[in-house]
Amino acid sequence: MILPEPWSAAWWEPSGLPKTALGFSIYRLTTEDGLIGIGPYTGADPKLAVGREPFDVGRFWAQHMSGIRSDTSGRGASGLEIALWDLVGKASNQPIHRLLGSRRDRLLVYAATSRILSKEALVDEVLALQAQGFRAIKLRLHRQDVRQDIAAVVAVRKVLGDGVMLMVDANQNNQSEGYPYWSRLTALRVAQELDGLGLYFLEEPLPRTDVEGLAEIAATVDMYIAGGEHTPTVYDWRPYLHACAYDILQPDLVMGGNLGIIGARKVAEYADAFGRLVIPHVLMSGAAFPLCLVASLHAMATVDNCPMVEYPYDPPVLTEATTQSFITEPLHIDPDGCIALPDKPGLGIELDEDRLRSATGAAATVVAATA
Numbered sequence: 445m446i447l448p449e450p451w452s453a454a455w456w457e458p459s460g461l462p463k464t465a466l467g468f469s470i471y472r473l474t475t476e477d478g479l480i481g482i483g484p485y486t487g488a489d490p491k492l493a494v495g496r497e498p499f500d501v502g503r504f505w506a507q508h509m510s511g512i513r514s515d516t517s518g519r520g521a522s523g524l525e526i527a528l529w530d531l532v533g534k535a536s537n538q539p540i541h542r543l544l545g546s547r548r549d550r551l552l553v554y555a556a557t558s559r560i561l562s563k564e565a566l567v568d569e570v571l572a573l574q575a576q577g578f579r580a581i582k583l584r585l586h587r588q589d590v591r592q593d594i595a596a597v598v599a600v601r602k603v604l605g606d607g608v609m610l611m612v613d614a615n616q617n618n619q620s621e622g623y624p625y626w627s628r629l630t631a632l633r634v635a636q637e638l639d640g641l642g643l644y645f646l647e648e649p650l651p652r653t654d655v656e657g658l659a660e661i662a663a664t665v666d667m668y669i670a671g672g673e674h675t676p677t678v679y680d681w682r683p684y685l686h687a688c689a690y691d692i693l694q695p696d697l698v699m700g701g702n703l704g705i706i707g708a709r710k711v712a713e714y715a716d717a718f719g720r721l722v723i724p725h726v727l728m729s730g731a732a733f734p735l736c737l738v739a740s741l742h743a744m745a746t747v748d749n750c751p752m753v754e755y756p757y758d759p760p761v762l763t764e765a766t767t768q769s770f771i772t773e774p775l776h777i778d779p780d781g782c783i784a785l786p787d788k789p790g791l792g793i794e795l796d797e798d799r800l801r802s803a804t805g806a807a808a809t810v811v812a813a814t815a
Contacts, residue, residue: 445465445466445467445730445731445767445769446464446465447463447464447465447466447761448760448761448766449760449761450462450463451463451464451559451761451762452560453558453559454560454584454585454586454613454615455584455586455615455618455620456618456620457560457586457620457623458588458621458623459620459621459622459623460620466730466731466766466767467730467731468729468730468732468770469484469485470483470484470485470523470735470795471483471484471485471490471493471524471527472527473490473493473498473524473528473530473531475531475535477535479534480534481527481528481529481530481531481534482527482530482735482791482795483522483523483525483526483528483530483735483739484523484526484698484727484729484732484735484739485523486522486698486701487520487701488508488519488523488524489519490524492504492519492521492524493527493528496528498528498531498532498535499532499535501525501528501529501706502706504521504524504525505521505706508521509521509525509677509701509702509703509704509706510677510679510702510707511676511677511678511679511680511702512677512679517676517677517702518702519701519702520700520701520702521701521704522697522698522700522702522703522704522707523698523701525704525706526704526705526735526739526791529704529705529739529790529791530790532790533789533790533792534789534790536789537789538789539742539785539791540705540739540742540790540791540792541741541743541745541746544705544746545746546745546746546785547746547747548785549745549785549787550778550782550784550785551741551744551745551750551752551782551783552579552580552751552752552753552782553578553752553753553754553755553777553781553782553783554578554580554581554609554752554754554755555573555578555581555582555755555757555758556582556613556726556754556755556756556757556758557569557570557581557582557583557757557758558584558728558756558758558761559584559761560584560586560587561596563595563599566599566600567603570583570603570604570608571603572759574604574605574607574608576777577777577778577779577780577781578757578781579607579608579609579780580609580644580752580781581609581610581611582610582611582612582647582754583596583597583610583611583612583613585597585612585613585614585615586614586615586620586623588623588624590626590630590634593614593634594637597610597612597638597641597643598641601642609644610641610642610643611643611645611646611647612638612643612646612647613647613648614626614631614634614647614648614649615647615648616631616648616649616650617648617650617651617652617671617673618648625651626649626650628650628654628657628660631650631657631661632664634646635649635661635664635667636665638665638667639665639666639667642667643667644667644668645667645670645691645692645723646661646665646668646669646670647669647671647694648671649661649669652672652674652675652684655687655689656687656689658684658689658690659687659688659689662688662691663688668692668721669689669690669691669692670690670691670692670694671690672693672694672695672725673694673695673696674699674700675695675700676700676702677702677707678702678703678707678711678714681695681711681714685714685715685718691720691721692721692722692723693711693715693720693721693723694723694725695707695708695711695722695725696725696726696727697727697739697740698727698739699727704739705739705742705743708722708724708740708744709743709746709747712743712744712747712749712750713747715749716747716749720749721749721750721751722747722750723751723752724740724743724744724750724753724754725754726740726753726754726755728756728762728767730767731766731767731769731770733756733768734767734768734771734774734775734793735791735793737753737755738775738786738791738792739791740754741753741775741785742785742791745785753783755777755783764776769799770795770796770799770800771793771794771795772793772794772795772796775793
């Protein structure tokens with residue numbers, strides 16, 4: 445998918461090269477009965493699923509993704525796990541969230557912007573997002589001068605009413621050549637300044653390895669401190685919970701390949717036991733993004749402590765036309781900022797086979813196997 449303009453994501457600033465197109469890769473698992481399960485490609489050898497009974501998806505997760513013992517993680521198998529769940533839902537003629545005991549059939553999503561813009565352009569963007577129905581918006585910090593970061597948030601806060609929740613992602617856990625990463629003291633001072641603006645959460649004010657520093661910030665400010673998208677396995681969340689380092693846990697079902705639907709639900713249960721919230725990070729994996737999003741929606745519809753789900757959206761670059769172009773029915777945002785859970789079997793979304801067949805080269809890759 446060719447983008448309407450070059451895209452420079454904040455977490456790559458200042459050294460990242462702009463992207464001009466979005467490619468994607470997917471798994472397609474086929475059963476002997478002709479059912480097809482799809483999932484985002486996450487690097488695992490599809491042979492892991494060959495000969496597997498889809499209803500043994502729990503065993504598959506324990507063997508390849510749990511991380512509780514050696515050799516039970518690191519295989520990047522979450523895309524296959526999602527595809528197996530898609531098969532389970534189709535074989536049962538039920539959406540995944542209903543099979544897992546859904547609590548709700550629609551979820552609030554927040555618009556996750558992705559670029560560093562001028563204050564004026566940023567204000568125009570958030571007002572447009574508010575007009576489209578978004579009730580929660582996340583800004584990005586990654587400017588060379590942290591004072592400009594704060595000034596941009598202040599400008600946005602002035603124009604947004606109380607009806608829109610505002611969040612900020614500092615992206616201090618991402619590697620970017622030439623960026624002046626915050627010290628603990630800088631992170632604490634920024635958090636204190638932003639706290640007075642009524643933010644809902646501040647994401648990744650420090651690297652995820654600095655558990656002590658994160659805990660200090662979380663104990664100092666009233667807004668929530670969020671993070672953890674790069675946390676590799678379910679059991680790696682324990683230090684953050686015990687140290688009260690994160691108020692909001694942000695597991696990613698796909699990135700790293702060790703969580704999937706089962707793992708994300710386990711993280712949510714652990715967080716709930718500690719009185720914490722969970723708002724999953726949703727990987728912007730090119731045009732495979734809707735597979736990442738819909739899997740997150742199915743998982744989070746079954747837990748009690750998820751107030752919203754991330755939705756990467758940043759016109760004119762990240763839009764339905766660019767990120768959902770290869771599915772037949774895009775996941776629309778309702779006027780109240782929510783997405784309705786699909787009611788079709790499995791994941792509930794279908795690939796546009798005509799568009800998929802027309803894609804060439806690196807634009808689209810299908811990794812197939814027989815379950």
